[in-house]
Amino acid sequence: MSADIKPEESTNTAGCAACCGHGDGESKPAHTGDTGHDGHYGHSQHGGQHDGQRCGHDDMQQGRPTHGRLERLFDAIRFGRTPSADADADCHHGSGGGHTLTGETARRVVFVGNPNVGKSTLFNALLGAGARVMNAPGTTVLVERGRLDMTGKPGISESSAGIWDIIDTPGTYSLLPQSPDERVAAQAVAGIDGMPTPDALVAVLDATNLVRSLYFLAGVLELGRPVVVALSMNDLARRQGDDINPQTLSQALDGVPVIAIDPRTGEGTDTLMSTVAGSFDGTPLPHGLQLMHAGNDEELATMVREGADRRFDWAAGIIHRLGLDHAGRETVSDRIDRVLLNPWLGVPVFLAVMYLVFQATTTLAGPMQDWFDVTVRGWLTDGIDAVMSLFGPEATSGWVHGLIVDGLLDGVITVATFIPPMGIMFIMLSLLEDCGYLARAAFVMDRLMRALGLDGRAFLPIVVGFGCNLPGLAATRTLTDSRQRVMVGMLIPFASCSARLSVYLVLAYAFFRSTAGLVVFLMYVISIVLILAIGVLLRHTVFRDLKPEPFAMVLPPYQWPKAVALVRSVLIRLWGFLRGASSIIISVIIVLWLLASVPATAGAGSFGNVEDVHDSAYGVVADAVAPVFAPAGFDDWHASAALLTGFVAKEVVVGSMSQSYSISGTDDQSEQQQGQGALGSKLRESFDESSGGHGRAAAIAFLLFVLAYTPCLATVAELKRQYGSRVAAGSVALGLAVAYALAVVAFQLLRLVM
Numbered sequence: 001m002s003a004d005i006k007p008e009e010s011t012n013t014a015g016c017a018a019c020c021g022h023g024d025g026e027s028k029p030a031h032t033g034d035t036g037h038d039g040h041y042g043h044s045q046h047g048g049q050h051d052g053q054r055c056g057h058d059d060m061q062q063g064r065p066t067h068g069r070l071e072r073l074f075d076a077i078r079f080g081r082t083p084s085a086d087a088d089a090d091c092h093h094g095s096g097g098g099h100t101l102t103g104e105t106a107r108r109v110v111f112v113g114n115p116n117v118g119k120s121t122l123f124n125a126l127l128g129a130g131a132r133v134m135n136a137p138g139t140t141v142l143v144e145r146g147r148l149d150m151t152g153k154p155g156i157s158e159s160s161a162g163i164w165d166i167i168d169t170p171g172t173y174s175l176l177p178q179s180p181d182e183r184v185a186a187q188a189v190a191g192i193d194g195m196p197t198p199d200a201l202v203a204v205l206d207a208t209n210l211v212r213s214l215y216f217l218a219g220v221l222e223l224g225r226p227v228v229v230a231l232s233m234n235d236l237a238r239r240q241g242d243d244i245n246p247q248t249l250s251q252a253l254d255g256v257p258v259i260a261i262d263p264r265t266g267e268g269t270d271t272l273m274s275t276v277a278g279s280f281d282g283t284p285l286p287h288g289l290q291l292m293h294a295g296n297d298e299e300l301a302t303m304v305r306e307g308a309d310r311r312f313d314w315a316a317g318i319i320h321r322l323g324l325d326h327a328g329r330e331t332v333s334d335r336i337d338r339v340l341l342n343p344w345l346g347v348p349v350f351l352a353v354m355y356l357v358f359q360a361t362t363t364l365a366g367p368m369q370d371w372f373d374v375t376v377r378g379w380l381t382d383g384i385d386a387v388m389s390l391f392g393p394e395a396t397s398g399w400v401h402g403l404i405v406d407g408l409l410d411g412v413i414t415v416a417t418f419i420p421p422m423g424i425m426f427i428m429l430s431l432l433e434d435c436g437y438l439a440r441a442a443f444v445m446d447r448l449m450r451a452l453g454l455d456g457r458a459f460l461p462i463v464v465g466f467g468c469n470l471p472g473l474a475a476t477r478t479l480t481d482s483r484q485r486v487m488v489g490m491l492i493p494f495a496s497c498s499a500r501l502s503v504y505l506v507l508a509y510a511f512f513r514s515t516a517g518l519v520v521f522l523m524y525v526i527s528i529v530l531i532l533a534i535g536v537l538l539r540h541t542v543f544r545d546l547k548p549e550p551f552a553m554v555l556p557p558y559q560w561p562k563a564v565a566l567v568r569s570v571l572i573r574l575w576g577f578l579r580g581a582s583s584i585i586i587s588v589i590i591v592l593w594l595l596a597s598v599p600a601t602a603g604a605g606s607f608g609n610v611e612d613v614h615d616s617a618y619g620v621v622a623d624a625v626a627p628v629f630a631p632a633g634f635d636d637w638h639a640s641a642a643l644l645t646g647f648v649a650k651e652v653v654v655g656s657m658s659q660s661y662s663i664s665g666t667d668d669q670s671e672q673q674q675g676q677g678a679l680g681s682k683l684r685e686s687f688d689e690s691s692g693g694h695g696r697a698a699a700i701a702f703l704l705f706v707l708a709y710t711p712c713l714a715t716v717a718e719l720k721r722q723y724g725s726r727v728a729a730g731s732v733a734l735g736l737a738v739a740y741a742l743a744v745v746a747f748q749l750l751r752l753v754m
Contacts, residue, residue, distance in 0.1 A: 106147070106163040108196055109276060112189045113204035114216060115171030115480060116439065116556040118232040120144065121263035121565055122204060123168040124572055126273070144168040155274025167198075171480065173212075175219045176304040177297075179481040186300060190223050193296055200226040200276050204261075207237035207244050208557050214318050218311035219304055221256065222292045226279045229258040230272055236557045240331050242324055252321045254286040264434075264565035288314040333557045337440065346444040353441065354463045357428050361421045361467045368420035377413050381405055399597060399608025407593035411586030414649060415578065418470055418714050422577055425464060425471030426570040429478065434561035438478060443555070452535040453546040455479075458488045462531065465495030466524075469711045473718045474577070486723050487543050490731045491535055493711050494738075496527035499650035502671050503706050506654050509675025510683045511699040516675070519700075523707055530708060534738065581717035588713050589648060595621060613641070613660060632705065632743035633691035633698030633751065638682075643705070649712045657683070697750035701743040708739035 113119040127146035145168070151161040169188045170181035177183035191197035203220050205213035221227055231246055250258040257275045261268035285291065290307065294300035340346055384404055388395040395401060432438040438457070445456035452458070457478050465472030472492040479485045504523050508516035539546060595618040597608045604615035613619055614637065622641035629635045638660045645656040654674065661682040674680065684695055691698035710716060710732050719728035 106165040107150075107160070107199045107280065108165045108167065109200050109202060110167045110169060110188050110198040111202045111204065112169050112185060112220060113171060114173055114206060114213065116433075116436075117171070117204050117206040117213075118261075118263035119171060119204040120168055121569070122230060122232070122261060122269070123166065124568060125263055125266045125269055125565070127166060128568065128572065150273070150277065153273070154270065156277045160277035160280055173216065174304070175223075176301050179483070181480055181482050183297070187297070189220065189225075190294055190300055191225070192294055192300060198225050199280055200228060202228050202230055202272070202276060204230045204232055204263075206556075207231050207233045207242065208240060210242070210244065210322075210324060211315060211319060214315035215311050218289055218314050219292075219307075221285060222289050222303075222307065222311075224285070224291045224293070226281070226283045227256060228272065228276050228279050228283070229253070229256060230261045230268075231258055232261055232263055233557070234260050234262070236559055240557075244322065244324075248322065249318075252318050253284075255284040256286060257283060264562035286314070288317065331557065333436070333555070336558055337555065340437070340440050341443060346440075350441050350444045353432075353437070354460065357425075357432075357460070357464060358467050360424050360428055361464060361471050365420035365424050365468075369417045372413060372416040372419070376416065377409070380409055380413075384409065397609075399606075402597060402608045403590070403593065407590040408586065410593070411589035412582075414589060414714070415582045415585050418581075419574065419578070421468045421471050422474060423570060423574050425468075425474050426573045427566070429475060430566045430569050431561055433478070434559070434566060436556045436558040439555050442478075452487075452532075453539050453543065454484050454488065454535075455481075458484060461488050461492060462495055465492040465497065466527075467498055469493055469495060469497050469715045470718055473715065473722060474573070476722070477573075483543060483546050486727055487535070487538055487546065489719060489723055489727070490538065490734065491531050493715060493731060493735050494527060494530045494534055494708060496524050496707055497650070497711055499712065500706055503646075503650060503653045504703060505671035506657075506675040506679065507683065507699050507703055509672045510680030511687075511696045513676065516672075519703075523703060526704070527707060530738070534734070577718065577721070581714055581721060584717040584720070585648075585713050592618065592645070592648065612662075618644075629705075629743070630690075631748070632701040632740070633694060633747040634687060634702050636686045636690040638686055639690070639702060643709070646706065647710055647713060649714070650706070653706070654679075691747070691751065694747070694751040694754055697747050697754040700750055701747035704746050705739045705743040708742055709735045 111119050111123055123144060123146070127148065146166050148164045148166060149162070150156045150164050153161070167188060169185035172182040172185040174182065175186045175189065177186050187193050187195045189198065189201060201220060201223075203217050205217060207213075217227075217229065229249070231244065231249065234244065237244055246258040246260045250256060257279055259268055259272045259275055261272055263269075288310070290310065292300065292303040292307070294303055340349055384401070385396050388401055388404075429438070432441070438460075441460060442456035445459040447456075449456050449458050457480075460478065461472045461475035463472075464475050469492050472495060473489055476485045476488050476492070479488060500523075501520070504520045505516070508519040512519050596613055596616050597610060598617040599605050599607065599610050599615060600617050600620045601615045605611050610616040614622075619637065619641070622637040622644060625644065626635045626637045626640040629640060634640075638657060641660050642653045642656045646653040654671070658674075658679055661679065663678050663682065669677065675683075683699075687698045687702070688695035716728055716732060719731050
């Protein structure tokens with residue numbers, strides 16, 4: 001079997017013992033069926049081996065207490081009415097019965113499995129765009145759900161036909177949860193703590209690591225629900241010399257159905273679903289296992305810990321019957337890992353990969369974003385003008401035209417400009433995940449990120465965030481712990497994205513011509529310091545329960561990504577973003593257009609035709625906000641108007657400044673030319689006046705505010721989509737508070753020397 005579980009070397013011996021011990025944290029031998037060591041393989045305190053694997057069984061760790069603040073969050077997912085548990089005590093698993101969901105009876109089928117076994121890919125292959133990503137109610141745990149109408153499908157009997165509710169649970173190594181995600185998975189599979197009882201479970205197993213998979217399967221089988229095994233990674237197993245016949249494995253499992261699948265191509269999915277349909281009445285409980293009758297989390301955890309030895313013995317017996325109890329041998333993945341996980345070579349390779357990802361989401365996306373912003377906008381504007389001109393020449397200059405072009409169309413184009421970086425980020429993530437490198441990257445960077453209570457996977461989203469915060473947030477999907485996802489999601493807005501660069505350059509050249517490059521560089525340095533400081537602050541306040549834990553990660557075999565599966569995955573993720581964020585972005589942009597179109601003073605013009613934006617309702621709001629920034633030295637309506645516009649997108653801050661100063665012809669000028677030209681002159685005049693002669697100090701305060709406050713409306717929409725309204729609002733409030741504090745402190749100190 002492939003050696004694909006590698007503990008972090010920096011953990012202490014107690015951590016290793018907990019990682020490799022059984023349910024009570026005690027180190028015990030792991031039974032495999034090899035008689036070379038009195039029927040057992042040896043198991044050491046420091047990364048002991050089972051069948052050639054480096055051990056990292058989370059399910060044998062002692063359960064951790066749930067902290068009070070999170071207790072309210074980890075409520076059960078309530079997708080429907082909870083039926084009474086069907087405790088079938090004989091050697092067959094009983095069906096949990098149908099569930100009333102939104103007025104109709106639906107079969108509930110729950111997918112469960114370890115991370116990186118193809119479970120979610122299988123789910124997407126079955127449901128495609130029909131799947132819906134949601135947070136488990138009261139939590140930030142991401143759960144996918146979809147419905148299939150199985151009526152008339154091949155191999156589906158009339159009694160099994162109808163609506164099936166398909167649930168994809170978070171990947172978990174154990175039914176003894178170590179994180180909120182694993183807790184939700186365990187509750188959904190067991191049907192406890194208010195969760196609906198599943199009618200059937202689809203356990204996705206990794207054929208390349210059957211030892212670990214069988215131990216996990218044993219716990220699932222002992223829950224007493226109908227179980228169908230979906231065996232994935234079969235091609236890789238054959239390449240390693242382990243040709244596992246599904247029928248032979250089913251016989252070894254005393255008749256539990258086993259179906260070979262390839263989630264990336266969809267092969268075997270029809271057979272799998274027809275087998276599930278025929279299993280609702282029950283599947284066998286293999287000899288050597290015992291039913292667990294758990295009514296809540298605590299009872300389940302106790303039973304999982306107490307039965308660890310029994311399940312290891314059972315898994316060892318199955319491995320022996322299949323003839324797979326040979327000594328661990330070196331695979332191609334192991335040879336590659338000697339390079340990529342090398343302490344001296346692993347980090348440079350990882351940084352090179354991160355550089356490619358960073359460049360792809362910025363350099364490659366830039367021309368495509370410009371195409372949407374200029375070319376597509378021009379086509380659509382010309383089309384709208386042509387249509388509206390049919391109603392007379394006045395129609396193209398009226399407020400309806402302005403609402404459509406400057407409001408609705410501007411919102412649509414703004415959303416469209418985020419498609420290239422998001423699409424490229426999703427492609428890069430899918431490539432890194434599918435080929436198996438993403439897990440290695442997490443292992444390499446784990447020691448660095450451990451200081452913030454995060455694992456190595458958190459490094460990728462933060463790095464990508466320096467190119468664009470939006471794909472950085474998308475990359476947090478790679479984090480398995482929902483608490484880490486939320487914390488990293490709140491840190492990413494402090495990563496100085498490329499959109500802020502234009503603001504830095506214009507003000508740097510306007511106020512610090514000879515040292516403009518140094519000022520811009522310091523903005524990025526401050527951004528890094530902010531991420532570390534805010535991370536430490538969050539760790540000791542909101543996320544004080546997020547502690548560094550012994551690191552154990554399954555490293556999947558390297559494989560070539562499948563084009564069809566990759567495209568399907570990217571399109572599903574991209575559609576999820578567009579569906580979740582577009583309405584918010586377009587609505588706010590229309591509101592801003594309305595504010596700028598409402599005349600607020602006599603002689604300002606008519607609705608939709610306000611000559612000077614300062615005379616509009618937008619200008620009134622900017623005037624009202626401006627005094628708030630007096631302690632920071634830039635209580636000027638031009639600055640506050642630019643910041644209000646920057647809430648939508650930082651790319652338009654400089655354009656907003658030019659518009660408010662009535663400066664034309666800046667579109668074709670570089671940032672340096674704008675900073676040293678008419679716009680720079682106006683900025684120096686305004687900032688000197690508002691700051692009482694300390695314009696340079698006020699300029700730095702303004703730059704710090706731009707760095708720290710909400711990066712763009714699309715980022716807020718993505719925060720809301722992924723983590724919910726409370727997290728999004730909290731992130732915006734945190735950014736504004738930090739930005740204001742930095743700006744005020746910087747101005748008050750720097751005005752003494754500038």
